[in-house]
Amino acid sequence: MSGFWPVEDVLAHLAGRWGVERVVRDLGSGAQGRFSGTTVFSAAADGAGLVHHESGTFVWQGVARPAERTLRFLPGPRAGTCEVRFADGRPFHDLDLTDGRHVARHPCAADLYRGEFTVLDEDRWRTVWRVGGPAKDLVLATDYTREPGPASGVQG
Incomplete structure (x- = not known):
């Protein structure tokens, strides 16, 4: 798997604080926006997986607005996997x-x-x-870079 870094335990790997840079392109109109901020993966209060909280600033057509979202990363069916859910518990993806x-x-x-x-x-x-x-034709490319400091996620 040249070019990729295998991850044995996805939850342990993601735990901590990450800098986030995202470019959003509307392929139909050619418009482009940018999000800059942080994502923190911290241990869930109920002990099941991680809470992903992203916050920062989204600039679209010259207008800057605060933006945030929360997801849950739950242990998956096999070692090293997880299930991602929206904050309200609905499934998002594996x-x-x-x-x-x-x-x-x-x-x-x-x-x-x-x-x-x-x-x-x-x-x-x-x-x-x-x-x-029918109404969307977008590409969202996001780069995450680990920020220094102790991991705040799951215990091994």
Whole structure:
């Protein structure tokens, strides 16, 4: 698997604080936006997996706005995997980085989200979501870089 960094335990690997840079491109209009911020993966209060909280600033067409989202990363059916859920508990996608790369799909109304996750090394990973449907034609490319400091996630 040249070019990818295999991850034995996805939850332990993600635990901690990550710098986030995202470029959002609307392929139909040519418009482009940018998100800059942080993502913190911390142990869930109920002890099941991690809470992913992302916050920062999203700039679209010259207008900057605060933006945030929360996801849950729960232990998956096999070692090294997890299930990603929205904050309200609805399923989002599975995640298996044991070979350093994963492709996920998520249908959302008439749109289809296809995400590719790649781990570049122990401190950098990337997601690229392609969103297609009757009203959307987007690419969201996000780079994550581990920030220094102690991990705040799961205990091994």
